[in-house]
Amino acid sequence: MLRLKENSGIASALNAGIELARTKPVEYIITVDQDSLLTAEYVRRLVDAADSAAAAGITPGLVSPARIHGNPVKTAGSKSGVPLGREPIQSGLLIPVSTLDTIGNFWDGLFIDLVDTEYYFRALDAGLPTVLADAEFDHSLGTLVDANIWGKDINFQDRALKVRIAASWRYYYIFRNRILVGRRYIKVHPGWVAGGLFLDLRHLLFVTVLAPGRAARLKSAFKGTIDGIRGRSGRAHTS
Known part of the structure; x- marks a missing residue:
């Protein structure tokens, strides 16, 4: 071990x-x-x-x-x-x-x-x-939580609507690494780079509307995006 x-x-x-x-x-x-x-x-x-x-x-x-x-x-x-x-x-x-x-x-x-x-x-x-x-x-892929808008749970077909999310800190790496990997492969795989970014943004929009923890998630994604543009890698910087 x-x-x-x-x-x-x-x-x-x-x-x-x-x-x-x-x-x-x-x-x-x-x-x-x-x-x-x-x-x-x-x-x-x-x-x-x-x-x-x-x-x-x-x-x-x-x-x-x-x-x-x-x-x-x-x-x-x-x-x-x-x-x-x-x-x-x-x-x-x-x-x-x-x-x-x-x-x-x-x-x-x-x-x-x-x-x-x-x-x-x-x-x-x-x-x-x-x-x-x-x-x-x-x-296991992510965590399922109850969808919630303005403090009110959302039901669909008489069931609580569930949303799959990652931990808030993960959104830093999701968005940072999307940029880092995209830079490396955009010339050879431009369709994948564009499609992957679109899916990440769509997911972020979806969970921002429907899942609790919005502020922390958005802050993490924003910081990851900035660090990705700056070319930073490794463990997340605290400053």
């Missing part, structure tokens, strides 16, 4: 774990968050998908499950009969060591948020697509 001396972010933690794992001969690394639950056959299914892709002439950069908590992940068509995916989430991700050798470790300056997305595009641009496996696992 490896325990870091300080919180240096998910990317740094992943990199430290990867380096420790690679002190022994390994072919694959799998990354898992503390709030994820894998099935007994999960890892075997991802390895089998990697092997099947290689047999079809496709070198997988990453291997992702096709479903998370019952929901299908984003797809990117197929090649030679091999199903391909778009930006995977970091948890439950199988990374061939050959991918690490080719494109390096995670961008630790991002700290948290878009760490997996940036790695996906780096692999993709190196000709290493994400392969989808016929597998699924459970994972």
Whole structure:
């Protein structure tokens, strides 16, 4: 077990774990968050998908499950009969060591948020697509809270309307890293950069209208935007 001396972010933690794992001969690394639950056959299914892709002439950069908590992940068509995916989430991700050798470790300056997305595009641009496996696992994505406007709960079809939010401090990294990663990939993937920014802004508008904690969330997003424009990375600056 490896325990870091300080919180240096998910990317740094992943990199430290990867380096420790690679002190022994390994072919694959799998990354898992503390709030994820894998099935007994999960890892075997991802390895089998990697092997099947290689047999079809496709070198997988990453291997992702096709479903998370019952929901299908984003797809990117197929090649030679091999199903391909778009930006995977970091948890439950199988990374061939050959991918690490080719494109390096995670961008630790991002700290948290878009760490997996940036790695996906780096692999993709190196000709290493994400392969989808016929597998699924459970994972928590954000927190559901009751929608509320001016102190009044909102109901929809006789039920309390729920809104999925992240912790207020996360919006700093969401918006800062959207700018940092966007700068890196806008020339090659301008559609993704524009689309991602639009979705983040739409989400922020939605939760500002419907979810409590508006002031803290907006302040965090604003500070992240300013730091992103300034090119700041790493852990959030306190001044």
